[in-house]
Amino acid sequence: MRLAACSHRSSSVLLWLLVIVFGVQPGLASWFNISAVLDTVSNAAKSSLKFAKNNGYCALTECCNEVHVRFDIQELRTALESSLYGQHIARQVIVNAIGGHLGNIEQSEKPLVMSLHGLPGTGKNFVAEHITRALYKRGAASNFVHKFLGRIHFPLESEVKKYKVALVEHIKVAVAKCPNALFIFDEVEKMPPGLFDSIVALLDNHAYTKALDFRKAIFIFLSNVAGPEIAVRLKSLVDSGVWRDETKLHHFESTLEIASYNLVGGLYKSELIESHVVDHFVPFLPLELRHVEQCIRTEYRKFTDQKMSDQMLSDIVKEAITFDDTGLYSNTGCKRVSKKVEAYYYGELRKQQKQEL
Template sequence: MKWSYFLPLCLSLVFMPRPLETFEPITMGALGLGALGIGTYFKEHTICKIMECCDDRSIPARVQELKSSLQNTLFGQHLAIQHIIPALNAHLNGYRKSRKPLVISFHGQPGTGKNFVADQIAKALYLEGSKSKFVVKYLGQADFPRADLIDRYKAEINLKVRGQLQLCPRSLFIFDEVDKMPSGVFDTLTSLVDYNAFVDGTDNTQAIFIFLSNTAGNHIADHLGKMMNGGKLREESRLSDFEALLKKAAYNLDGGMKRTTMIESHVIDHFIPFLPMEKVHVIQCLEAEFSRWNRNPDNKIINDIITNSISFDRIHGLFAVTGCKTLEKKVAMAIN
């Protein structure tokens, strides 16, 4: 549709001999709808071509690219890949029929890839990645430092989430370091992620909420260690081996999820365990980090870093205590 088609109409409205007030209501309604159509067309074909909008161009939802990326760059987390990708696909492909947002909770020790995966999801779903104005991230004690201000935090979360959903129903909310947040901070969020039809027109059904927590990390490691010492391969473990454990630990241990109505109301769709990292996975992380520097290290450098910098758990002797968390700086030191 060309703008030249609308020019005569616009000019006639400006120079017509009688005031607009004399038009019948139905005529004014038609003109209003026409103006709205013009405005929508103008926005879609001009502003949204160069600026971020809540549309398919700015939110391409490249889940297949995410799957390929995680398969190549996420080490030791077969359960995460097996369940996160289908969960996103189901939600994004069926969002028009969805009755609630997608809610996922990541659990595991530091350095197992929780933040890495959350950032990869943002990068795949949004053209601007984590910098998108449709991605909202909260960080543990940095955003919620005081337990005595819990009521204020709950009100702020409620206001922020509702406002963000009105800005773009397809927003992504990431709550990091949930275990460092005061207990009860998410109680007000329960109604926002449940099956609801809001009277103010807020649409929550297309949104995604991701919670990241170290809670139950030691429980996951201990349970996996016992399974492996009993003869079961790591890759044979299933989500059902950990899901009940995660729900119980998240509900009972200190942190933002403790005794929360979110768990009581069963609004969290998926509890995803991030398994502790073994030596082979630490080596993969080191090789990937050296590759990022365009370096190809020999085995001696790799072994020196692991021997001098990586501690393994005392119970099973299998898992790196800090996972891959500190390796970036170790590699930088080795290179320089």
């Protein structure tokens, strides 16, 4: 009864405010839908505050809003289609996984968790970099991107208990500042076993409390673990008559999960795998000569518009690539390409300058 009386008095007060402020006649004021007026005023106030924040404080510093958190999945798709070589599975899985997560983010039941595996130089960090650019205006420099390096942040196995506590606290603070945070763990194979057991509850379904909601976040693990196993599996498939570009995620996913769980590193015997909170184990296939040549040409175009000669390409290939025992796959992928091209181009430039003197 008290609530009803209070509500009635509030409506009466608003009605007479309309009469006084806007000069509405008492007889006409009774026609006003008070609830609708309240909603309109409330929405207008919220819009005004949002506009003021976006064009005031948030114009000067990074905020967790649509201005700085962009969700540009088309940019990610375009970048990976044009510049990620030899990784048709990774490209499709990652774009669809992130696109699906962002498209359903308000109803998301858990954070998106992906574990990327492959030999060095196959594109794992390249993809992670482009994800930051697609999601945040400031890219990797965003305060909402949190990257951890195995040998830098978690170097000592004897300190794993301390690392576990610190990691949970870091994630909580980060999500409190921006629920749309991105966490990247690089060199997972260099991290101490058991490190991630402490964050399983944060990555599971319905991971939220009254104060914190982890379900909008994205967690990405980058690892060289299972790189050789991927190469062996790919060769087996090709030998059986499956074209490289016809291979699918299901050909590799169980291999990655088993290898990650049983090989030394941050995921060794991890509750992260036992609890099945990793949504996608993504294989990065070993690169062939043709893929590394594409990387070389792309790097060369950063220095000049001139076409790279076949001789120049051949010279750089000899310096940049070593092959595995089969002779099919590069041991280092495109990892050494940028510096090899850089040095080669500088050397050619020096030759031209001497010839002109």
